[in-house]
Ligand SMILES: Nc1nc2c(ncn2[C@@H]2O[C@H](COP(=O)(O)OP(=O)(O)OP(=O)(O)O)[C@@H](O)[C@H]2O)c(=O)[nH]1
């Protein structure tokens with residue numbers, strides 16, 4: 509393994525207990541909500557927030573992102589509270605991060621590193637751990653490459669170039685090797701999953717995936733529907749490993765339900781890539797239950813964000829049922845319907861509370877109808893399969 513102190517690898521900073529959050533308004537309207545999300549991310553990483561430094565900038569300062577005066581203010585907050593970590597609610601360039609660490613004499617991390625850190629703590633399965641390690645290394649790799657360019661520009665800088673270059677080359681070589689090993693291992697898992705999926709498809713079992721913004725209540729609903737014991741917590745990214753269970757819908761037979769990792773605004777690309785195999789479960793599903801935290805003031809942005817990621821992974825054409833969850837937390841007019849149908853009569857939206865179980869009958873009805881529709885469609889499907897076999901295609 510690479511020594512993480514030589515790069516910017518996020519590690520599990522178990523010893524760190526308090527952090528200063530820095531969030532600057534760069535003219536984006538939703539900065540208050542973004543700050544709230546950063547707080548939740550920090551809390552999910554078991555960090556105590558000792559101070560929050562806010563500010564406004566037209567554009568980021570190239571050297572320190574925050575600008576010199578603001579860095580002094582951050583320093584003041586750090587010294588006053590004894591915080592050992594500074595978290596920026598923005599993506600920092602390696603140079604900005606280095607400059608800030610030099611001036612603040614504290615570890616400085618950005619939002620992506622924080623998310624990666626949470627993932628590292630949460631991964632439980634062997635596959636999940638490999639995926640997180642891959643994401644971390646790939647994140648580190650982009651920074652090593654950029655770090656390299658940065659040093660290159662300082663050609664002739666006394667004592668900097670020689671050893672730095674050798675170290676970087678070694679790091680990059682080791683890193684490349686490890687990335688290759690991880691990808692090979694993950695490919696094995698992927699093949700296993702593909703086999704399982706093929707077996708399911710042969711058995712003609714419908715597969716349904718829960719998707720949604722992190723903390724929307726996917727695992728709670730999964731447990732309700734399967735009576736399982738999936739980890740539920742008021743944390744962002746409580747679930748990392750895909751869990752799949754068979755579920756029987758009265759009179760209609762079985763379906764396979766998967767609970768997966770939640771999505772978030774600006775999900776780091778390295779993560780999406782590393783979690784491709786897990787997300788594959790979503791991509792291959794016959795139906796998506798898109799779970800929404802109805803009590804969140806950000807719900808429409810969160811719905812858009814989830815749809816954006818679904819598009820990115822090629823799952824945007826899979827039929828969706830919008831599950832408006834946490835209805836126990838919102839005041840709904842007594843007359844508001846439990847579900848809505850589209851022009852073809854399919855249920856496309858249900859309201860429920862996964863926590864209290866209120867409205868669960870609507871999702872059961874929707875699943876039952878989806879199974880019924882699928883059974884009705886099976887007939888011609890079987891015929892064409894039979895023709896394929898007789899004509900030699902398979
Ligand atoms: N009041 C209320 N709380 C709910 C409901 N559903 C889930 N929760 C709570 O919301 C929090 C998140 O629930 P999870 O089921 O872990 O959410 P998730 O979507 O699986 O989250 P990640 O795995 O982190 O993406 C927990 O504290 C749940 O108890 C609901 O219907 N009503």
Ligand SMILES: [Mg+2]
Pocket residue numbers: 726727728739740746747768
């Ligand atoms: Mg979950």
